[in-house]
Amino acid sequence: xxxxxxxxxxxxxxxxxxxxxxxxxxxxxxxxxxxxxxxxxxxxxxxxxxxxxxxxxxxxxxxxxxxxxxxxxxxxxxxxxxxxxxxxxxxxxxxxxxxxxxxxxxxxxxxxxxxxxxxxxxxxxxxxxxxxxxxxxxxxxxxxxxxxxxxxxxxxxxxxxxxxxxxxxxxxxxxxxxxxxxxxxxxxxxxxxxxxxxxxxxxxxxxxxxxxxxxxxxxxxxxxxxxxxxxxxxxxxxxxxxxxxxxxxxxxxxxxxxxxxxxxxxxxxxxxxxxxxxxxxxxxxxxxxxxxxxxxxxxxxxxxxxxxxxxxxxxxxxxxxxxxxxxxxxxxxxxxxxxxxxxxxxxxxxx
Numbered sequence: 001x002x003x004x005x006x007x008x009x010x011x012x013x014x015x016x017x018x019x020x021x022x023x024x025x026x027x028x029x030x031x032x033x034x035x036x037x038x039x040x041x042x043x044x045x046x047x048x049x050x051x052x053x054x055x056x057x058x059x060x061x062x063x064x065x066x067x068x069x070x071x072x073x074x075x076x077x078x079x080x081x082x083x084x085x086x087x088x089x090x091x092x093x094x095x096x097x098x099x100x101x102x103x104x105x106x107x108x109x110x111x112x113x114x115x116x117x118x119x120x121x122x123x124x125x126x127x128x129x130x131x132x133x134x135x136x137x138x139x140x141x142x143x144x145x146x147x148x149x150x151x152x153x154x155x156x157x158x159x160x161x162x163x164x165x166x167x168x169x170x171x172x173x174x175x176x177x178x179x180x181x182x183x184x185x186x187x188x189x190x191x192x193x194x195x196x197x198x199x200x201x202x203x204x205x206x207x208x209x210x211x212x213x214x215x216x217x218x219x220x221x222x223x224x225x226x227x228x229x230x231x232x233x234x235x236x237x238x239x240x241x242x243x244x245x246x247x248x249x250x251x252x253x254x255x256x257x258x259x260x261x262x263x264x265x266x267x268x269x270x271x272x273x274x275x276x277x278x279x280x281x282x283x284x285x286x287x288x289x290x291x292x293x294x295x296x297x298x299x300x301x302x303x304x305x306x307x308x309x310x311x312x313x314x315x316x317x318x319x320x321x322x323x324x325x326x327x328x329x330x331x332x333x334x335x336x337x338x339x340x341x342x343x344x345x346x347x348x349x350x351x
Contacts, residue, residue, distance in 0.1 A: 007135045008124035014112060015120040021107040022078045024100050031099040035089030041100055044084050049075060078102045114154075121156065131218040132159060169224040176228055177201065180235065188246070192325045197238040199321045200314040204234040207309025208302035217298050226302025233278050233303070234310045238318045240267040245322065256326035260319040268315070279307045 026041050048070045057064040074080040084096040111118050126135055136159055143153050184194035208227055244263035248254045285300030
């Protein structure tokens with residue numbers, strides 16, 4: 001079955017409402033007037049249709065339990081309720097059908113449980129051209145609008161594996177960025193310069209996601225691996241620029257704007273060479289070349305798209321961020337004087 005606007009099809013459920021059942025509706029007001037209560041009704045029904053253990057017969061070699069119930073020929077029909085009697089508080093016998101009525105209905109053939117709660121499992125297939133993430137988001141939105149707040153929903157199977165992997169990979173991506181920030185902070189002994197180096201990551205991520213969108217490819221685990229690879233590939237462009245700029249500031253006493261400008265000019269060729277080497281190396285993966293290449297294609301597209309977009313943006317964005325953060329850092333610290341090389345004086349000769 002396919003519903004227009006819904007991203008799933010072939011919807012099926014294990015809730016089969018096809019089993020005939022009988023519901024006993026107790027008239028509580030009438031029962032109270034006859035000095036009866038609901039517990040007496042329940043006990044009478046259990047005596048008739050349940051397995052009430054009355055006593056045990058002890059034989060020389062065995063034991064036999066005595067169970068009370070109606071004969072099977074009476075259990076097959078709901079009309080036998082008129083044969084059951086309840087003893088009221090004043091000792092009178094009251095027919096069960098006087099205080100209760102039978103409602104014939106249909107119910108589930110079996111009641112499944114998830115933990116200690118009754119559950120219903122709904123299975124579905126995806127409509128071609130849509131991702132599992134889109135279907136999960138739409139199902140959650142529809143469930144919040146249709147289902148009662150007392151009903152909780154969880155995903156199982158492929159949908160649950162998708163959600164778990166998405167949470168773990170997102171955490172892994174955040175941890176990778178934090179580790180890179182800490183290492184760069186230790187290397188440059190600063191809290192500001194790592195932010196400048198990591199400023200190219202948003203543009204790389206945007207380029208990778210835009211490439212996946214243009215090629216109509218889902219954000220799967222291979223694409224996430226490509227995003228994590230971009231963290232290490234893209235930040236080396238900013239490292240080349242900032243490393244030269246810091247050296248020019250400390251040794252030659254240049255201003256931050258002049259230092260980063262000179263760094264962009266001198267390090268332009270190494271940046272282009274390393275970027276093109278990584279980009280051309282990922283092109284066969286992006287083209288899906290080789291056995292199983294179709295599965296690894298999102299990884300290659302993320303790397304190629306992220307490098308192309310970040311390369312166009314980083315050469316312009318990194319100097320701007322470096323200049324503003326350097327000015328911000330100069331407000332709270334004294335300007336450093338350029339280091340001058342020491343000139344060793346020859347020791348006088350002793351005769």
